[in-house]
Amino acid sequence: MGKSSKDKRDAYYRLAKEEGWRARSAYKLLQLDEEFGLFEGVTRVVDLCAAPGSWSQVLSRVLVKGEKFSRAGWEEKQKETKQYVLGHAFQEDLAGTKEGGNLKSQEEERKTRESVRIVSIDLQPMSPLEGVTTLRADITHPSTIPLLLKALDPDTFDPKVTSACHPVDLVISDGAPDVTGLHDLDIYVQSQLLWAALNLALCVLKPGGKFVAKIFRGKDVDLLFAQLKIMFCTVRVAKPRSSRASSVEAFVVCVGFHPPHRFSASLDNPLGARAQLPSDEQTANEKTKPSRKVRDDGAIELDLDSDEEDEHDVEEGRGRWIAPFLACGDLSAYDSDATYHLPKDRISLDPVQPPTAPPYKRALEMRKLAGGAYGKTKGQECQGPT
Numbered sequence: 536m537g538k539s540s541k542d543k544r545d546a547y548y549r550l551a552k553e554e555g556w557r558a559r560s561a562y563k564l565l566q567l568d569e570e571f572g573l574f575e576g577v578t579r580v581v582d583l584c585a586a587p588g589s590w591s592q593v594l595s596r597v598l599v600k601g602e603k604f605s606r607a608g609w610e611e612k613q614k615e616t617k618q619y620v621l622g623h624a625f626q627e628d629l630a631g632t633k634e635g636g637n638l639k640s641q642e643e644e645r646k647t648r649e650s651v652r653i654v655s656i657d658l659q660p661m662s663p664l665e666g667v668t669t670l671r672a673d674i675t676h677p678s679t680i681p682l683l684l685k686a687l688d689p690d691t692f693d694p695k696v697t698s699a700c701h702p703v704d705l706v707i708s709d710g711a712p713d714v715t716g717l718h719d720l721d722i723y724v725q726s727q728l729l730w731a732a733l734n735l736a737l738c739v740l741k742p743g744g745k746f747v748a749k750i751f752r753g754k755d756v757d758l759l760f761a762q763l764k765i766m767f768c769t770v771r772v773a774k775p776r777s778s779r780a781s782s783v784e785a786f787v788v789c790v791g792f793h794p795p796h797r798f799s800a801s802l803d804n805p806l807g808a809r810a811q812l813p814s815d816e817q818t819a820n821e822k823t824k825p826s827r828k829v830r831d832d833g834a835i836e837l838d839l840d841s842d843e844e845d846e847h848d849v850e851e852g853r854g855r856w857i858a859p860f861l862a863c864g865d866l867s868a869y870d871s872d873a874t875y876h877l878p879k880d881r882i883s884l885d886p887v888q889p890p891t892a893p894p895y896k897r898a899l900e901m902r903k904l905a906g907g908a909y910g911k912t913k914g915q916e917c918q919g920p921t
């Protein structure tokens with residue numbers, strides 16, 4: 536498929552080039568933010584599986600540069616237009632309003648923006664972005680955690696400590712393996728990436744923090760939701776409008792990180808590999824062991840746990856639990872599965888930042904050597920790869 540044809544078939548691919556995003560995925564994060572207010576009060580973020588970097592670009596433009604998109608962007612533009620038309624009268628008008636009161640906080644906003652820390656990780660190299668520290672590493676490997684902790688706090692990093700001294704507000708992961716087309720295998724490999732992302736997030740998230748990650752909706756995905764529900768107050772599954780309806784892709788949006796009592800995150804002993812959460816036996820012992828209190832009159836009071844807590848546990852996700860599903864991005868947004876007619880004289884743009892060393896680079900080189908997708912044309916010698 537040529538660039539121009541892809542422009543017609545994929546509105547978000549075209550829009551990304553027009554609006555300067557490195558990949559169409561930027562719209563997925565923007566639409567998720569529009570729905571869930573992901574960036575509210577956020578100054579420290581980790582972006583996992585970040586190359587070519589459109590999500591990091593969103594973080595940089597919103598958190599570091601203070602740009603506004605979607606509804607907030609529209610409101611900002613309205614304000615600017617009003618200011619332009621009304622001039623001085625606008626300032627006077629504004630002074631008496633709530634918005635006017637907010638003017639004083641612009642200085643605070645600037646200070647907050649200066650304190651923003653964003654660390655992005657990918658197997659592939661990533662071109663630099665303002666305010667973003669990039670690491671080339673494998674998120675499934677335990678050696679990545681000290682690298683990440685050092686990048687987050689270069690001045691206070693202690694190699695003996697396995698969790699962040701200044702934890703982060705948000706961890707996002709758009710991780711995807713090179714798909715093989717074998718659905719079960721792809722879903723399995725993707726779930727391993729998600730698992731690695733979650734384990735990394737557990738080491739760096741602060742209580743109340745948020746975790747957003749790409750999932751492939753497979754057969755047993757509800758089990759995953761139940762597991763996430765143990766760690767977060769709210770777990771939702773969202774499908775942004777820019778994510779094709781035909782794809783199994785969706786995103787888990789987990790808010791309110793609250794690890795279970797006595798849980799300590801570590802990549803040497805990741806969740807899932809060995810028992811990390813208090814075992815059922817331990818929990819049962821704790822529950823059946825009544826607390827004793829000797830009253831003034833000499834009587835002994837035993838405090839027995841009620842069964843209510845068990846029911847609560849099931850509700851809270853120790854059993855199977857289905858996460859609420861939300862389609863986000865309103866109907867005014869482009870439909871990612873539709874083909875749009877474009878003007879005849881329209882010039883197709885080049886991608887903003889093609890991946891510097893994608894895994895398919897070698898395959899493309901080999902195909903070029905062999906004369907393109909359909910081999911050498913008549914009269915040309917076919918040179919296969921050696």
Ligand SMILES: C[S@@+](CC[C@H](N)C(=O)[O-])C[C@H]1O[C@@H](n2cnc3c(N)ncnc32)[C@H](O)[C@@H]1O
Nearest residue numbers: 560584586587588589590657658673674709711
């Ligand atoms: C869909 S792309 C991410 C797009 C990115 N969010 C953006 O907006 O530009 C998936 C990325 O996952 C990365 N990835 C896959 N396995 C990884 C791993 N084990 N460690 C780090 N990155 C990985 C790939 O290199 C690829 O760049």
